[in-house]
Amino acid sequence: MNLETALKEAMTMEGAIGVAAVDYESGMSLGVLGGGKDLDLEIAAAGNTEVVRAKARTLATLDMDDTVEDILITLGKQYHLIRPLSSSHGSLFLYLALDRSRANLALARHNLRRIENELEI
Template sequence: MNIETSLKEAMAIEGAIGAALVDYESGMALGTIGGGRDLDLEVAAAGNTEVVRAKVRTLTSLAIDDTVEDILITLSRQYHIIRLLTTTHGSLFLYLVLDRQRANLALARHNLKRIENELSV
């Protein structure tokens, strides 16, 4: 599945507000969908790049031999899921913003994993 199709699949997840595929080495979004006036996905992609870099640095500093699957940020009205893709995809993450009232967090994480497995960059 290509980037555009993957992002459309992410937006089909119940409660989805916006989604992006981001290169965390450069901080650039390779693709975005959704968002709007209240959610600038380009800014969010760049900001969440710093979150990912900090977590990866922390694991290295602690000499933890493991990888991050995803990072969850909970807001009062939204969930933000950052799903780091496997090394075969390079330094990429899927970013999904969900409306907390309409989303099923467990199902959203499951669907992001499925999208990751089908993604071809």
């Protein structure tokens, strides 16, 4: 599946507010869908780049031979799910914002994993 299809697929999840594919080295979004007046995906994606970088630095400092599967940020009304993609996809992560009252977090994590596995860049 190409990137555009992957983003569209992510937006079909129950409670999806917006999704972005982001390069965490540059902080630039390769694609965004959704968002709106309540969520500027470009700003959120750039800010979450720092989250991904910080976690990578922490793992390196701890000399942990492991990778981040996903990062969950829980807000009062939203879930923000960050999924760094495998190294075969370069330095990319998927960022998905969900309406907490409508989303199924376990299913969202499962679907992002599936999207990653089917993504071809």
